[in-house]
Amino acid sequence: MNISNFKSTYGYIGFLPFAFLSIAPWIVGSEISKIAIVFQLAYGSIILTFLGGMAWGWSDDQKNQKFNLSIGILYSLIGCLILFLTYYDIIFIALIISVFSFQSFYYFEKSTEFFKFRDDDYKKFRKMLSLLVSISFLISSAYWINPYSNPLI
Amino acid sequence: MDIQRQLKSQGAWIGKWTFILAATGSAVGLGNIWGFPYKAGTNGGGAFVLIYLGCILVIGIPIMISEIVLGRRAGNSPINAMRSVALESNRSPAWQIVGWSGIFAGVLILSFYSVIAGICLNYIFISASSSGLIASPEQFTDVISSPINLIFWHTVFMILTALIVSAGIKDGIGRMVKILMPLLGFLMIFMVIYSIINGDFSRAVSFLFAPDFSNVTSDTLLQAMGQAFFSLSLGMGSIMAYGAYMPKDQKVVSTSFTVASLDTLIAILAGLAIFPIIFAFNLEPNSGPGLVFVSMLSAFNQMQFGQFIGPLFFILLSVAALSSSISLLEPGVAYLSEENILSRRRSAEIISFFVWILGIGSALSFNIWSDLSLIGDRNFLDSMDFIANQILLPLGGMLIAIFVGWFMKKSLIENELGLINTYLYFLWRFFVKFIAPVCVGYIFYSQIF
Numbered sequence: 001m002n003i004s005n006f007k008s009t010y011g012y013i014g015f016l017p018f019a020f021l022s023i024a025p026w027i028v029g030s031e032i033s034k035i036a037i038v039f040q041l042a043y044g045s046i047i048l049t050f051l052g053g054m055a056w057g058w059s060d061d062q063k064n065q066k067f068n069l070s071i072g073i074l075y076s077l078i079g080c081l082i083l084f085l086t087y088y089d090i091i092f093i094a095l096i097i098s099v100f101s102f103q104s105f106y107y108f109e110k111s112t113e114f115f116k117f118r119d120d121d122y123k124k125f126r127k128m129l130s131l132l133v134s135i136s137f138l139i140s141s142a143y144w145i146n147p148y149s150n151p152l153i
Numbered sequence: 154m155d156i157q158r159q160l161k162s163q164g165a166w167i168g169k170w171t172f173i174l175a176a177t178g179s180a181v182g183l184g185n186i187w188g189f190p191y192k193a194g195t196n197g198g199g200a201f202v203l204i205y206l207g208c209i210l211v212i213g214i215p216i217m218i219s220e221i222v223l224g225r226r227a228g229n230s231p232i233n234a235m236r237s238v239a240l241e242s243n244r245s246p247a248w249q250i251v252g253w254s255g256i257f258a259g260v261l262i263l264s265f266y267s268v269i270a271g272i273c274l275n276y277i278f279i280s281a282s283s284s285g286l287i288a289s290p291e292q293f294t295d296v297i298s299s300p301i302n303l304i305f306w307h308t309v310f311m312i313l314t315a316l317i318v319s320a321g322i323k324d325g326i327g328r329m330v331k332i333l334m335p336l337l338g339f340l341m342i343f344m345v346i347y348s349i350i351n352g353d354f355s356r357a358v359s360f361l362f363a364p365d366f367s368n369v370t371s372d373t374l375l376q377a378m379g380q381a382f383f384s385l386s387l388g389m390g391s392i393m394a395y396g397a398y399m400p401k402d403q404k405v406v407s408t409s410f411t412v413a414s415l416d417t418l419i420a421i422l423a424g425l426a427i428f429p430i431i432f433a434f435n436l437e438p439n440s441g442p443g444l445v446f447v448s449m450l451s452a453f454n455q456m457q458f459g460q461f462i463g464p465l466f467f468i469l470l471s472v473a474a475l476s477s478s479i480s481l482l483e484p485g486v487a488y489l490s491e492e493n494i495l496s497r498r499r500s501a502e503i504i505s506f507f508v509w510i511l512g513i514g515s516a517l518s519f520n521i522w523s524d525l526s527l528i529g530d531r532n533f534l535d536s537m538d539f540i541a542n543q544i545l546l547p548l549g550g551m552l553i554a555i556f557v558g559w560f561m562k563k564s565l566i567e568n569e570l571g572l573i574n575t576y577l578y579f580l581w582r583f584f585v586k587f588i589a590p591v592c593v594g595y596i597f598y599s600q601i602f
Contacts (some may be wrong), residue, residue: 026358027359071230143349146349146354147351148356148432149355
């Protein structure tokens, strides 16, 4: 297995908790649904913080690397913000921020020189993974605002 | 050789996705949208879905592969395809009867399908202008009790179908499926998103997927087998006719899996779009016209933005119906034009006119001919349905599996399938030789007796 396939395999395994935690509330319902969404947000915030840290591993001689480092830190801070919002039960806002953060991080990464030199498999994998994670947060957001399933109603 | 030249003049699909979209469009029809979700929900939910997927693997996909192999090998309409492959395999040309039966079934199905699809077209406007003052059951009765109304919309639908088919493979069907299928996908996803946000989605998910094996009986198995066979448009020559235009370098097996997966996905999405709305308005889940023309209209009348969501839903149904109807007309048109009996355009016009005449009988079955019995106590529409769906399709499907499994030359099959995994090949051969004919025969037997 080459390194790109290895990365994508790990990436998709890492997506499984997102998929499980976004579908479980619709099937299980009740109090557990809220716990599942909180876990999804917590897991998402860890991943987002990790993604932000990736900027530190990119080559220092690439164009705009100083800017990239700052943006990377911003995403790590957004990860902390999501945890903070979740802790204070501002779940819906946390979910929406997660949707936009994962998608926008992909566009940020895509704009870097680091990304341009990656192989096509990696590029496809990053695009697909970002989309799937964003969809999983959208599904959870729908659960939260749905009048028949919202755990707060 | 003459026929081969004719085929080239009729064209071929451009790109591998055109065949997939066309075959999926043929398979995805009203039955997927108003039949599958209810069957799944009332026959054990997730348990039914699992059995259905099993039936798709052992019946649906093997017969679909067989039809594509036959169509692409000959590059002709189903009648000529069966005849030429039978001759190549040193068998009797009488096997062409399978092609005739498919075309005949397609014409009969299209005759009443067009009437029902016409009602879907009519409901686009009804749901957009409905004030809710007339209850949906009365609204439906009003629609079907007017012969003029039904015949008018049946005519509109048949004209649309004939126009697309007469324009040819590349400029007609190929171009339209590239518009219709993404539109169907977009509308379906929009409806599902709407239902996720506003409908009782949890209850619908539970209705459709919570496995209840206590509800699984021999009848469940029969229903799943029937759904797997009928939902893929098998036995009527449509897939064979479309297969004739399939590029030689396209992989038959993986393409069949893709078509079957998309067909199943759309059926499941239909359930996730419809049932959350039904449950949200405390309506009883059911199937068929009652579900879409009565229950759904009732829900649209009550919901916010119903006059916007309702028409979108009926556009979705009409698109699904249109993508299927063109595949019902194509085999007959392809035969007449490749035999040089008529031009493609003229063939489409003549067959559509014949279908239109038959369809009038089905339209009248809803009102002034409702008491007229044709076969047993079946009215005109039910009789057409009985001949086509209960006799010709299972018979056609069974004979296709028997021909490919037992009589078609092995080298021809291997040539069409190309390089595939040996185990997969033997598995397919086993299913198409033994399992599929027996299962389809069982469906045939159970429907007749």
